[in-house]
Amino acid sequence: MTTNETTTRLLDAAQKLIQERGYNAFSYKDLAELVGIRTASIHYYYPAKTDLGHAVMDRYLARLELALTAIDRTARNEKAKLRAFIKLYRDTETCGAICLCGSLASDFGTMPPSIQKLVVAYLDRSEAWVVARIVSGVAAGEFAFAGRAAEAAALLLSSLQGGLLVARARTKPALELVQRAFFRVLDAA
Amino acid sequence: MTTNETTTRLLDAAQKLIQERGYNAFSYKDLAELVGIRTASIHYYYPAKTDLGHAVMDRYLARLELALTAIDRTARNEKAKLRAFIKLYRDTETCGAICLCGSLASDFGTMPPSIQKLVVAYLDRSEAWVVARIVSGVAAGEFAFAGRAAEAAALLLSSLQGGLLVARARTKPALELVQRAFFRVLDAA
């Protein structure tokens, strides 16, 4: 382990702030108060704010990889895998937060290229995984879906990101309805 | 007409900045440079930045109403109406922008209640209209969709908002795929 206690608490607090307020709406002062240290101390770990943002998104991407691996290992079939994937977003919805990747995507133009690349990587990886699940599910006769997998994958990814946005603003869950409607696409011929 | 030339240019530029960078990522200085006046002059029209944000979102909501009215008047059937609605988002996608409402929703926690209310109103109005189109389309035998209209409406609204987010980050259109997949939901039994 190379990460100590303080870096973890900084990353946790920063991620929370970005997901709840947005990257450009939180300051080192906010973060310092949340973690209980001074702003100068944060600079010791993350000299620039973009370094911090990069580290948070980097960890988020690594965790996606771990989550997908865990799902692929434990879920019985492709539908169960997709349900587990959607569950990741529904847990975020429960917290009243939006996806870190979605939050950074909405500030995309103001992010440095190194962070932009991670955001794109997160979306690409998610999409590729979903496409693979659909292709596999169709091949196994699990889904009746007759269209292109890329269509359904784009629909799922977009509706999960947007669903979190919409749900938080209205403090009214959206992803349960989204999930139900989405599986109609796969189950219908 | 109560709005003069300068207010219109201020609202246009502010909307553009919010959709491209986000509410918390643009300043009166950015806006002043874009419009060609000094920051103090902006305060003459909009004393506080939240007044400006409110005015931009208020106009955006009024324009939604106009757009829905125009669609209801000109489109031949419910499917054509929904296609025209999706076109509003696809035009935004073409500009490389996200929805103003989606941008403000992603900064939701940092917005004053008066703006939050407009964001919620925009989403509520959009959803109600989409639900009505689906219910009407099913009643007319235009859609084979057998589920609850609220499900499909949540899927559409979420995927359009999220689709813009995803598309801009990857500079790769998403809404054409989203649209195709969505109509499978309505057309399938």
Added chain:
DNA sequence: GTCTATAAACTGATAGAC
């Protein structure tokens, strides 16, 4: 209506003591 001038607070960031 638009300007100059200015303020008070906050921003990310650095230097250097402990």
Added chain:
DNA sequence: GTCTATCAGTTTATAGAC
């Protein structure tokens, strides 16, 4: 590693001349 002290730049916002 964490602190105090400090910086230069920016932010929203106001006062008052023209």
